[in-house]
Amino acid sequence: MTTKTTAQPTTRTPGDGTPGIDPGTTNGPRAETSSASPVRSGGGRPPRADRLSGRDALVLFVLCAAQFMVALDFSVLNVALPVLGRDLGMSPSALQWAVTAFALPSGGFLLLFGRIGDLFGRRGLFLTGLTVFGAASLLATFSWDPASFLAGRALQGLAAAAIVPTGMSLLTTTFPEGPARDRALGISGTLLSLGFTTGMVAGGVLTDVLGWRSTMGLLSLFALIVLPLATGLLPASRPRRTDAADRPGLDVPGAVTVTGGLLSLIYALSTAAERGFGGADVITTLALGVLLLGAFVLVESRADAPLVSLGMLRRPTVAWGNLGGLVTFSMMSTVIFVLTLYLQGTLGLSAFETGLVFGVQGGLSAVAGMYAPKVIGRFGARRTLAGSLAGQGMFVAGMLLLNAHTWSVWIATAGVSLASVCHLGAIVSYGLTVTSGVPDEEQGLATGLVTSTQQVGITVGIPLLGVLATTSDDLLGGVRTVLALDAAIVLAAAALIAVGLGRGSAARER
Structure with missing residues (x-):
């Protein structure tokens, strides 16, 4: 954790995306002290804010x-x-x-x-x-x-x-x-x-x-x-406190219920992707997952040292940011899944040729990653999140033009690549949105929510929508149906997040 010095002002405008708690006075365990911190104790000048030291x-x-x-x-x-x-x-x-x-x-x-x-x-x-x-x-x-x-x-x-x-x-x-x-x-x-x-x-x-x-x-x-x-x-x-008696204990009931709930939910959705939602094991584990996650919320509302602070979940940036992450990961993984089926099943491309299509996607994503921080610096993480989701949805909608002609590979390549550029902007901006303003001693909790959203998003998209393509007698028609629903969900989420984060951002964004 960075030590406060005159090189880093300690007075912040509330809500500007920076922690409002001085780490030296918090009750939680202290985050790691980092020799890689931008502020050095050796008396040297700190590096420019926009440039990383060696x-x-x-x-x-x-x-x-x-x-x-x-x-x-x-x-x-x-x-x-x-x-x-x-x-x-x-x-x-x-x-x-x-x-x-x-x-x-x-x-x-x-x-x-x-x-x-x-x-x-x-x-x-x-x-x-x-x-x-x-x-x-x-x-x-x-x-x-x-x-x-x-x-x-x-x-x-x-x-x-x-x-x-x-x-x-x-x-x-x-x-x-x-x-x-x-x-x-x-x-x-x-x-x-x-x-x-x-x-x-x-x-x-x-x-x-x-x-x-x-x-x-x-x-x-x-x-x-x-x-x-x-x-x-x-x-x-x-941790700052070395005395085990003073250290906050691990919320064991919360850990058991949330871990059991996530395990049950991921098992149900992963199995449904292969066999559908009709199996008894899928229905049972899906219901068990929902019940355990509901029990987790009840446990956390009464715990002295909760695993997840419900107050944190009530932060607009945490709630809406994680919704954006869930949508962008689940819907983009679905697009890649159904496009793989389309490119090989409808257009007859080989696995290697299909890989080349996604190689173009990866290359453009790498370029987008270089510019995403600049876009966020110009427009703010919240606006970038909503805008990136809107772009992702529009480019996915553009792939509704796909047909059985081989030249459609160019539509698929351009569509998935440009959608992925926006997807990458959403990835970076949702992570920033969720973790901004969270004290260092709770960053593991915040980033745990970010990465849990990522994992669940990757897991749920394919069984929820991809199955419409795999079970359709007309593969091309099934792929178009999935793409239409995918685009509609992403665009709706973009609108909701823009409104939700807008209401919660009376204080200026950093």
């Missing part, structure tokens, strides 16, 4: 590399599933567990691990997550049967649940609000998008050339590179 850049590289690795894990295995199933003797119906075994713990434990990082130190949990991720990837690489492979995938997901919220909170506490954090989150959001896209392309190439095990081996190599760099670069992490 050490800051290295810290950002490590944190973003870890996020990229996790994003890569979401998609690198997808095209390898048929080959993997034949090699390990997994039936087609069981292959969904290659994805679900990762998604369940990675989404279910995010809030819990984010809070543990707040209370007991983010750096230690981050490094532990990297270590477990690398070991789990090796287990998946050398797995000898379905059980060993799925165990590796589950451990990868558990490690990702520790890496993502702690990595994001380390980023937001290392880089102060303003141009430095805008730029850092812009780079992080770009690599998040690129990681998912790169995984789709690299997974096919690696599987064809080296076999499916190389996709898991790539992840273990990433962890092997990032772990020693993180150990040497990340600042020491410790």
Whole structure:
């Protein structure tokens, strides 16, 4: 956490997106003191607010590399599933567990691990997550049967649940609000998008050339590179209070109900994507998830040290910002899913040619990531969020022109690429919107909400809308239906968020 000095004014206009609480007087545990902080104790001049120092850049590289690795894990295995199933003797119906075994713990434990990082130190949990991720990837690489492979995938997901919220909170506490954090989150959001896209392309190439095990081996190599760099670069992490009696306790009932609720919800939605919503297990776990999340809200309203402060959820920036994140992730993942079906099923493109289409998307997203902080600096995170969602919805609507002619590949390429540019703007601006004004000692909680929204969004879009394409007798017609509903949802969300954040921004935006 940055130490207050005369180089950083402590008087802020309420609501301008900066914390109104002096970290030295808060009751919660102190965030990490960072040697990568923009204010140095050695007497040197602080760097310009819009430029990262050499050490800051290295810290950002490590944190973003870890996020990229996790994003890569979401998609690198997808095209390898048929080959993997034949090699390990997994039936087609069981292959969904290659994805679900990762998604369940990675989404279910995010809030819990984010809070543990707040209370007991983010750096230690981050490094532990990297270590477990690398070991789990090796287990998946050398797995000898379905059980060993799925165990590796589950451990990868558990490690990702520790890496993502702690990595994001380390980023937001290392880089102060303003141009430095805008730029850092812009780079992080770009690599998040690129990681998912790169995984789709690299997974096919690696599987064809080296076999499916190389996709898991790539992840273990990433962890092997990032772990020693993180150990040497990340600042020491410790709560302010060393007396265990004074440290706020972990909200165990809240942890149990929210983790159980998220696990049940993600299981139900992941299974529904494969078998539909009619199965007894889907209905049961979906109902259980809703009940547990409802119980979580009740527990949090009565807890002395809640896992999630309901007051935080009542902040307009937190509520509307997370809605924007949920919509942009769920609807964009749906677009990519149905376009993959369309490009190969209707236009007859190969997996490699399909990967090239999404490669263009990834390239434009990278360019967008360079300019997103400048756009946010000019218009503010809240306006950028609403505007980016509106743009995403309009470009998705433009893809309703898709037809069965091969030249439609250009419409698909342009549409998904431009929609992804807006999607990236929404990713960066929703993260800034949610975390702005949150004290450093609660950044793990705030970023846990951000990343939980991301994980749930990626999970819910495909089963809710994508199934309309997979179950349609007319694939092209089903794809158009999904795109129309997708665009309508994004545009409606953009309008609601613009109004909701507008009402809550009587104080000027930073």
